[in-house]
Amino acid sequence: MRAISIPLPGGPEVLTLGEHPDPDPGPGQVLIEVAAAGVNRADVSQRLGHYPSPPGTSPLPGMEVSGTIVALGRGVVGRSIGDRVCALLPSGGYASLVVAEAALLLDVPDSMNLVDAAGLPETLATVWSNVFMLAGLRAGETLLVHGGSSGIGTTAIQLARAHGALVATTAGTDEKLAACERLGAVILINYRTEDFVERLLDATDGRGADVILDAIGGAYLDRNLNALAPRGRLAIIGNQSAARGTVDVRTLMSKWLTIHGSTLRARPSEEKAAIMASVRENVWPFVVAGQVVPVIDQRIPFAEAARAHRRLEASEHIGKLLLIP
Template sequence: MHAITIPEPGGPEALVWAEVPDPEPGEGEVLVDVAAAGVNRADLLQRQGRYDPPPGTSPYPGLECAGRVAAVGSGVSGWAVGDEVCALLAGGGYAEKVAVPSGQLLPVPKGVDLVTAAGLPEVTCTVWSNVFMVAHLRPGETLLVHGGSSGIGTMAIQLAKAVGARVAVTAGSSQKLARCAELGADILIDYREQDFVEELRTATDGRGADVILDIIGAGYLRDNVRALAVNGRLAVIGLQGGTKGELNLAALLAKRAAVTATSLRGRPASEKAAIVAAVREHVWPLLDDGRVRPVLDRTLPVRDAPQAHRVLEESGHVGKVILTV
């Protein structure tokens, strides 16, 4: 088969379409003929040599894909050759074929085409596991989403609104904020022009956010704690603003608040399967009936993966960027 490889870490030009050995499905795995793969910021880090795949997994980038089942390994039930699926991966999505643990497969939702479905597994699993399984967002609470126009952000807005929460977002332009408003965001904050803590406090009568979903990390740590409501929960899922920050424990104690940090890629297959099962139970019905919809910025051929990475680095996109195979 062919796949996007990374012979040497570097810029987007480090991504090379090359012939590589075909994967073989092991016990409990399914082989998928890939139709499309989602592009995520973790892929950029892998390309730069800063985020290696877990041991024993595919060396090629791509944390989610969609396609058709080509073969089923021993011990697999519930899936058959020809099924249209999307999948959460530890790597290998930028390729013609990928082997996937069967617990990380999802059916393509009703009304969603196969290419668009490639952008669903990573965002739905990230948002559901952090906002709902860890931070336990409840109806009537306020969720603050940093990067509201990103793939993660556009899904978080919709899922929070679906359960009856109020949503605040930060984004870097009026155009991006307008898109967030179309998806249901209630509080719109331009982080380039406004202090998100003060804007949030004003909009919530001084209460703050019950849950914050943060892609920035160290750069926002202090202000995120300031922005939390009493009993608030901060979920850190990205490090775009650095890895080391100062945490004011006194402020955290005063609010009886919590800070968590999680990632998906390195989790054991059993944990990923539990998250995928929860997403299928709670999120897939919302997609099936159209209450939640994937937001797609653009599609590019997989050979144009370098251009897809440039799009993410420039941060002008809204929603997901997809590579078609």
């Protein structure tokens, strides 16, 4: 198979396309002929040497793919060769063939482009598990999404709107904010020119957000707490700022706030299977109905994977970047 490896940690130029042995599906697994692989910030961290593949998994980067099942492992039921699927992976997605756990698959409807479906598994699992399963966003509440034009952000906006929430979002350009507005965001905040706490409080009559989804991390921690409504919930899914945060415990206590922190990739397989089962039941109907769609920035050949990583690191994208074998 053709695959992209990381021989040594470094910049985007270290991504190396070459031939690798074909993988074989084990018990409970399927082999997928890959149509596309999603590009995520975790892949960048892995390339830099900061976020290795979980023990016992492929050393290749890539946490989500779409494609067609070409082989079944022992004990797999309810799946057939030829099925159109997308899959959540611990690693190994930057390849033309990939092994995936059958429990981590989603069926791609005929109405959806199979390539574009690669932009869904990681974002849906992350948003659903954090914003809904952990933070419990409800209809009528307000969600603030930091970086609403990212892959995670575009999914969060759509899911929150589909569930009847009011969505506020931050982004760094008018173009990105316009894209967020088209997806259903109502409160649009340019973080380069506006203070997001002041802008959000002004737009909500001083109340703030019931839930905040944040990948910036430490640098935003104190301001996020100030932007939360009473009994608000903060879901932290990354630390792109690479900063330590400080908490005013008085704010935390007086507003009855909750802080959630989580990662997806390192969770045990059983937990990820439970998340995907919940996505399948509660989220996938919105996808099939066309209410939640993958927002794709660019589809880039494997041979130009370095370009995809540079675009992601520069935050030039709107939606997901995909790699095509």
